Amino acid sequence: MGVTPLELVLHAMKIKVVSCLESSYNIPLHFFLHVFGFGLGLFLVLDRNENGFGHLAGVAAVAYYQLLCMFGGRENVSLGFQESSFNLLSIPPQVGELRRLKNLRLSDCGFIGQIPREIGNMSTLKFLDLSYNEGLQSSNLGDWITNLRGLEYLDLSYNNLTMAGDTLLGSIASLTNLTTIRMYGCGLSGEIPPSFANLSRLQWLGLSGNSLRGKIPAFGAPLPLSYLALSANNLEGSLPSSLGGLSKLQSLYLYSNKLNGSIPSILGNLSALRILYLQNNSLSGPIPTSFAKLSKLEVTGPAGDVAGRSADIAGDWTY
Known part of the structure; x- marks a missing residue:
């Protein structure tokens, strides 16, 4: 039937x-x-x-x-x-x-x-x-x-x-x-509004490959960001030290911008960080010794430079 x-x-x-x-x-x-x-x-x-x-x-x-x-x-x-x-x-x-x-x-x-x-x-x-x-x-x-x-x-x-x-x-x-x-x-053009740092539920922010200018907003605690990609824009200024408060951050892509100044040592507090790309900027000075604490870090710095060398990561590193 x-x-x-x-x-x-x-x-x-x-x-x-x-x-x-x-x-x-x-x-x-x-x-x-x-x-x-x-x-x-x-x-x-x-x-x-x-x-x-x-x-x-x-x-x-x-x-x-x-x-x-x-x-x-x-x-x-x-x-x-x-x-x-x-x-x-x-x-x-x-x-x-x-x-x-x-x-x-x-x-x-x-x-x-x-x-x-x-x-x-x-x-x-x-x-x-x-x-x-x-x-x-x-x-x-x-x-x-x-x-x-x-x-x-x-x-x-x-x-x-x-x-x-x-x-x-x-x-x-x-x-x-x-x-x-x-x-x-x-x-996209213009600046990233500071109010983005107030999106209390934001876990993933990907704005790479645009024409954004201005400074990086003060992303930090208590944001649950695990992924932040702002690469290949026209962002300028220094890296905000507030980034060190992103306790869940696993991936940070900021390469190919116009960032300058030194790398804040507080970024060594990003215990969950696995991927970090900062190349093709105007950053200068030594890599903070605090980066030796980033035990989960797999890729950092210039493309292909693999971390995992403990204290050997310190030293001059000009971008």
């Missing part, structure tokens, strides 16, 4: 993840959305697919998913089209109508055009990843991203944000629930 449609739907209510990774099935997208969309906490992933879903998924996917979100009490829904084929298509503004969506992942999809400001209507959003869409741009991102008060994860890496203005980072700094900020190589 075959499985009835009702039995299929009841079974689908238990499904949490639907993945179409590199599949060759020629099944309409709306079949998955209607049949599997009843499961609470659905995470639909169309990843690297070659099944014809790519161009169906634009406005149609948003429309179908909107209907599903209307079914009572969906509290933990996610939508992901990571590494799918949307070449030369823009993100439909209708995506902003998914008011209960918590996770939106649209990375490496070949999207172009403006990032729709309607995303700012998604007030329950916690995870937003639009990375690796080099044709995406925005001139008003700072105006609406402040509406995403519950946002915890933000990745806008390798988009074109050169027109977003110097105030964008100030707007992002108002999102106090952020734990991860990834904005590599996206054309």
